[in-house]
Amino acid sequence: MRSACLIRLPQSMILYDYPHDMRIIPVSLILRVFRSGLLRTTGVYFLTSSLGFALAFLTLPVFTRTLSPEDYGLTAMFTVLTGIVGLFSGLGVYGAVGRQFYELNKKDFPVYVANSLIVFLLSSSITGFAVWFFGSWISKYSGYPQLWLWTVVLMGSAQCLQMIQLTLWQAMRRPIPYAVFQIGMAMTVTALSLYLVLARNMSWQGRVLAQVWTALGFAAFSFIALWRGGGVRWEWHWSSMRHALCFSIPLIPHTLGMMAMAMTDRILLINMVGLSETGVYSVASNIGMLIAFFQGAFTNAWLPWFMEQLRLNDPVADLRVVRVTYMYNSFLFIFALLFGLFAPSVLGLFLGEKFAASGQYVLWIALGYAFNGMYKMAASYIYYAQKNHWLAGVTLLTAILHAIISYFLIRWQGCVGAAWGTMIAFLISLVATWTLACRCRPMPWLYFMSSAFNRDPASL
Secondary structure, X not given: OOOOOOOOOOHHHOOOOXXXXXXXXXXXXXXXXXXXXXXXXXXXXXXXXXXHHHHHHHHHHHHHHHOOHHHHHHHHHHHHHHHHHHHHHHOOHHHHHHHHXXXXXXXXXXXXXXXXXXXXXXXXXXXXXXXXXXXHHHHHHHOOOHHHHHHHHHHHHHHHHHHHXXXXXXXXOOHHHHHHHHHHHHHHHHHHHHHHHHHOOOHHHHHHHHHHHHHHHHHHXXXXXXXXXXXXXXXXXXXXXXXXXXXXXXXXXXXXHHHHHHHHHHHHHHHHOOHHHHHHHHHHHHHHHHHHHHHHHHHHHHHHHHHHHHHOOOHHHHHHHHHHHHHHHHHHHHHHHHHHHHOHHHHHHHHOHHHHHHHHHHHHHHHHHHHHHHHHHHHHHHHHOOOHHHHHHHHHHHHHHHHHHHHHHHHHHOHHHHHHHHHHHHHHXXXXXXXXXXXXXXXXXXXXXXXXXXXXXXXX
């Protein structure tokens, strides 16, 4: 039972009195985390991401010796364009599907999924037409060939359909099907890429086609799994479509801001430094993605557990969430720091002479991804409260600051300045989002300042 707070603090940083245990993070909680389903699920997701990363990393010496830095620059731009087109193709309805999984009953939820798919089909058609109409303009400013823009449209649409099924597996706490799907996709992409690039001599086109063909195949599988698993019931329901749109549309500027943050450094580098140097920088970004894989794995496991804890509306559960957050953020920062310091020493031997310079960027990119992982923890509270428009404002502001900061840092330090700018932008995003999260859902963030607190929370 709560007692009066002993220190007067803002409501957004409520302190609870839990007597006896004065430690910020008790050893018993750490042991429970290691035995908990949360950690096991994180392990499955991380193993999945690690296997995908390992495949990409092990084939990197092959591709860096076969493809030119210009080829890497084009594949990096394909990834950026795919992210933007994918946003408009599905309007991010998979996020609405994942949120409503916790609210609707088994009868109404398949209807909601079906109407979300209708939104996806309509938005994909409109997006495809827009890419065709503005194709010359897109090609001019991105450097990506206009005749190959069809690959961007298909890839973006296929990824959105995949995400609906993956989001449902995540919400249902079924990491094994999620893992099999992701590992199968990674192995298929790798095998096709090696065949098209080495056997068919297709350079960057082979890398792109391997991703597109794989995405289409697994998107078809996702739709069949939804249909045969009873996850879709075709029934026109305007209120479901409206909710999906109202939930997802505010996330468009948010995701656009995130996309802008992801592509700003590369676009600035292409125009200010050159395509070859951008390719080297992109390789460093791929190496730093190890941190993104880990924090992505934890976020996948964290979100269902987090939603269940907050729905309890219990101070002990709130305290449990806060402590796990502190543990995770501390580990993530230390892991990124050590990885960024030691990884460059072996990259020169592994990547070859053309890409040896990429090692100098890894530390800053890794720290940026660590801050991004902490940001996702804070954004979970806003997602829970369904106040997605708050995220939009923060992300757009951060994206603007990122562009300004990166521009001046690149002029001053070249490619290293781009890495610095990305790290600073992710840090700004973290601080701003955490501030809003405190207003959105008060939590005992400063519980350790109370003079008497913390009985050990119940088992995770």
